[in-house]
Amino acid sequence: MPTDEIVLEAIDICKQFPGVRANDHVNLSLHKGEILALLGENGAGKSTLMNIIYGLYHADSGAIKVKGREVTFVSPREAIHSGIGMVHQHFQLIPVMSVADNVVLGEEVTRGVLLDQTEAARRVRELSQQYNLAVEPGAIIEELPVGMQQRVEIIKALYRDAEILILDEPTAVLTPQEVEDLFKIMRDLSDRGVSIIFITHKLKEVLAVAHRIVVMRGGQVVGSALPAESTPESLAALMVGREVLLRVHKEAARPKDVVLEVANLSAHDDRQHPALRKVSFEVRSGEVLGVAGVQGNGQTELVEVLTGLRHGDSGQVRINGKDLTNASPRAVTSASCGHVPEDRQRFGLVGDYTVSENLVLNSYFEPPYAAPPSWRTLPLVAVLFAVPAIAIFAALAALWGEIQRLVVWPLVLSLFGITDVEAASRDAMKGPYLIELVETVVVALVLGYVAARLAFWLVNWVSKRGPAAGQTPRAGLVFNHTAVDAHASGLVAEYDIRTPSVETPGGSLSGGNQQKLVVAREFGRRPRLLIAAQPTRGIDVGSIEFIHQQIVAQRDAGAAVLLVSAELDEIMALSDRIVVMYKGEIVATVDAGAVTREQLGLLMAGAHAEDVLRSRPAASAA
Amino acid sequence: MLSARIVRGVGLPLLSVFTAVIIGGIFIILAGYDPIAAYQGLLDGAFGDAASLTRTLVKMTPLVFSGLAVAFGFKGGLFNIGVQGQLIMGSVTSAWIGFALPVDLGDPVLSTVVHVFLALLAGAVGGALWGAIPGLLKAYTGAHEVITTIMFNYIASNLISWLLYAGSPAEGIPPGLLNDGNGVIARTPSILQTAQLPVIYDPPGPQALHLGLFLAVIAAVFILFLMNRTTFGFELRMVGLNSPAARYSGISVKRITVLTMVISGALAGLAGAMQTLGVNYRYEPNQSLGLGFDAITVALLASSHPLGILVSAFLFGAMDAGGTRMQFNSGVPTEIVMVVQALILMFVAAEQIIRMIYRIRGKAEVGQKLSTGWGQR
Structure with missing residues (x-):
């Protein structure tokens, strides 16, 4: 149950990321034994704030007070020593090790140079009994259900004497039954004086378990509320900044074949x-x-x-x-x-691929995105490319050879004052021959590039004009980035995918926008x-x-x-x-x-x- | 975004090379020599005159192909350590077509064009087949390519030793199938004149610049095009970046895995063919010593970018070419070049060291994912 004692205070926290003000003068206080729900959409600044409190980020300005004492954490280790524990959305457990090993990892119980595994197991069992967190110390993590793994994370924090627990989206991975169990555990912990910050965007859960609700939006705290005085609708409106339809409006279905x-x-x-x-x-x-x-x-x-x-x-x-x-x-x-x-x-997506590439992830091989030559036309295309390329190159090279022989070589020789190359071979090695070698390589590369471009242009020109009536027009020989980007721009607008551009890597979008991307594609x-x-x-x-x-x-x-x-x-x-x-x-x-x-x-x-x-x-x- | 990419792609490799050179200089001082004279000798031996520069360009050529082979594997999510094995298979098959298949079409130019093409093709096929086996093993049994390709290096080198065995006339032991019958040295016969890569530039001196350099540049541009502009490249990179997503989008991951190894092996085989057809004009066992392993550094230094590989292969070619002159001028043993090369690899692989030394801020990225874990398909 919450008491009056304030255990954690964030005062006027600001944090700027390139292009985003993640935390904008944020104030927050947590009482002893309180379950504080921190509610907000993805990108509202909840995680940034928690990472600042946990010592993963450093605030640009503002202060953190733990039990009235101002602290500056350089790393999570210091936060842990001040009694703050965090359970991340993605568990930080080692799947092949036992529960006890995971809990004591980094703070091992030792006897000389040896690990004391019996003692570790005893302490874990003691903690799990004390806080009603039933879990078997000897069990292997990867064999436990997700809900159990989460308990291990909580025990891990408690083992390090955490009095303040930060739970980051703890229910995202749980089944309804496991969620109920978690809430029971949270209430138990609160009764024993542990304070909890519960990060979520699920409204019903907030109303079920929190003592107090703080809502964040766009890096700012936009309001706080008590569960008894709130409804899902009022919280959603606060969170999103507009009225939200929580019930989907739909007509009766008319099923056909x-x-x-x-x-x-x-x-x-x-x-x-x-x-x-x-x-x-x-x-x-x-x-x-x-x-x-x-x-x-x-x-x-x-x-x-x-x-x-x-x-x-x-x-x-x-x-x-x-x-x-x-x-x-x-x-x-x-x-x-x-x-x-x-x-x-x-x-669903390839994180390193751009938004536009992700939007054609399973249709990239179809026109208009790509129209590669078929196996039958491939030899034709190769000949069409190689013959002009070689011809153009040969003509240009022959021309250059003449210029080189008649103009450049005499000029280089006269520049170095050499009349008889054979006689001056040692000196010629450093001067004229070196110049000639570099010149040969560079000219060959430039001429090759010119020839390839011309031949490529020729192939494209033919392939665009070539197809007989009735065939689908070929967009070119290769992956057509113009068509892919145009397709992406359309879907980004239609499905309201919030992205700086269609060239942004898909993995850098927020979770909701990644999902909108997948939905838009399908x-x-x-x-x-x-x-x-x-x-x-x-x-x-x-x-x-x-x-x-x-x-x-x-x-x-x-x-x-x-x-x-x-x-x-x-x-x-x-x-x-x-x-x-x-x-x-x-x-x-x-x-x-x-x-x-x-x-x-x-x-x-x-x-x-x-x-x-x-x-x-x-x-x-x- | 762009500036971060430039820092990562160009700035860090440059700083890695610079730092390696400095630390190499410290070693030279500790060994009691003059580092300035040593590096001057290195530069002189690599770029000083026409013969030196030719040597650099010739040494660079196989490194471009083998570097591309490693990089191509990386892009497809495979760590092909077997480039060395595929390379020697390719150099032997190209030598075989080079000496055993007489091509005479009347016109010498036409004969050369056809024979060189066939010999190069043989090199590519030899490397491709040798690469295909680990590819098939990975695709159909999940055997990890790092293990299998290392093992196939040994198989390749011993297989070649057997084929090239000089025999023992005194004891009546016959030579290997591809030995030239000299009775002493394990090597193939010389390739025919028509199979020799045409010389583009021949300065006074022992070394001549052969066509291979230009083939290497064309190969680099072609691989860049293949990876970034074609649907096959799209599939290949997707398998490398996220193979479950590739499966979801209807790509046959097995097919791409095998094809990646085939193409990587073909590039490695071409690297070997460059040595056989352009430099030695026959296969001798130590002509390609370590080329397949330097290739890994070349590819990593270039962050697997085909055009970057041209630059890093040039750098490594220059270091190889200049080593002898360095030893001659300053007395510093050529092994110091290998120390510098190893330091470059270390700094490129552990870029955090470079970031720390030069206080480069930026997201502490968890390195590029080069290969998937054991037993994953």
């Missing part, structure tokens, strides 16, 4: 355990089918098999009536299927089938609103949409029908209008469909 047909599909996961067991469903044009389920119940594998990224063991997949079971990703894309992948960093092709996996994971409210609207727009334009999401609210808001997956099976198929949040939650936890849905005759159990 079947686009995606999945029959008895089975597959294994990476560890060769069965992940899909005889899954069957269909998606029609003009409807959104939501796949609900706790993460790790086969949804990832389902999407991967459908899109050609994983090999299915048995069963059948038909798209637009065409059998595409275990087809290649390119065949699936060519069958007019758009795929927003679950992991955008890994699959939706922009107007696919007949749209597979969207976790389309709004880890992105800001404004972007979520936009992407939700786009999904509905695609549906209304006649696309069949398969939506996979761990966010129950998202599934409820967008789906027309919902299938629930549990342990690789579809345990229920229901109409979205005829099921409650609670019923879905029970189904996702493995309850029997007949028991859950008995009171609702409208729903059809599978």
